[in-house]
Amino acid sequence: GDSVTQMEGPVTLSEEAFLTINCTYTATGYPSLFWYVQYPGEGLQLLLKATKADDKGSNKGFEATYRKETTSFHLEKGSVQVSDSAVYFCALSAGNNRKLIWGLGTSLAVNP
Amino acid sequence: GAVVSQHPSRVICKSGTSVKIECRSLDFQATTMFWYRQFPKQSLMLMATSNEGSKATYEQGVEKDKFLINHASLTLSTLTVTSAHPEDSSFYICSARRDTTLFTEAFFGQGTRLTVV
Numbered sequence: 001g002d003s004v005t006q007m008e009g010p011v012t013l014s015e016e017a018f019l020t021i022n023c024t025y026t027a028t029g030y031p032s033l034f035w036y037v038q039y040p041g042e043g044l045q046l047l048l049k050a051t052k053a054d055d056k057g058s059n060k061g062f063e064a065t066y067r068k069e070t071t072s073f074h075l076e077k078g079s080v081q082v083s084d085s086a087v088y089f090c091a092l093s094a095g096n097n098r099k100l101i102w103g104l105g106t107s108l109a110v111n112p
Numbered sequence: 113g114a115v116v117s118q119h120p121s122r123v124i125c126k127s128g129t130s131v132k133i134e135c136r137s138l139d140f141q142a143t144t145m146f147w148y149r150q151f152p153k154q155s156l157m158l159m160a161t162s163n164e165g166s167k168a169t170y171e172q173g174v175e176k177d178k179f180l181i182n183h184a185s186l187t188l189s190t191l192t193v194t195s196a197h198p199e200d201s202s203f204y205i206c207s208a209r210r211d212t213t214l215f216t217e218a219f220f221g222q223g224t225r226l227t228v229v
Binding site: 034036042043044045046049093099100102105 | 156158161205207217218220221222223
């Protein structure tokens with residue numbers, strides 16, 4: 001069945017460091033791919049999305065490119081801030097019911 | 113983006129009582145809403161899919177008689193935790209699905225922290 005695999009956390013970085021959080025997927029058909037962010041004590045917010053191969057989603061300095069050949073959707077940011085500390089979830093939506101399939105989440109802590 | 117409001121954000125209840133959590137899509141109609149439970153180590157577990165005007169679809173292992181879901185309108189779904197016990201203490205999150213012709217997008221409520229004492 002469809003699945004999403006995310007790199008395990010926690011990830012700890014210093015401010016202004018480069019961030020990569022890996023995400024790979026398996027899916028039948030052509031899924032849409034998403035990154036969601038959960039700040040401490042809050043619900044999830046959509047960070048960015050891509051709906052077809054080679055699309056690049058971007059928001060708040062974060063980027064992810066839909067790579068069909070490697071079935072990946074890695075999240076990147078060139079210079080992280082303390083305010084980026086959160087849990088990041090990779091997800092896909094596919095199939096007739098278009099249910100979201102979630103990765104387990106990656107916790108990011110950015111130190112000043 | 114679209115807004116989903118979840119209420120209450122925190123609730124403490126006594127063991128054996130029932131608690132109702134509301135999930136509203138404020139600026140779009142959602143025929144489908146989802147209820148999740150989030151465990152302390154961050155994993156997100158889908159409990160059930162709530163369909164407007166019909167019965168909810170529960171995931172394997174989720175007790176439908178304990179977690180009652182009602183999706184009475186296109187903007188409101190409710191989750192009632194019946195006869196709550198301390199092991200039901202958790203973070204519950206709803207999401208509402210907005211479908212377009214090209215893709216599906218989910219918007220999340222702020223979550224409800226349930227503590228059963």
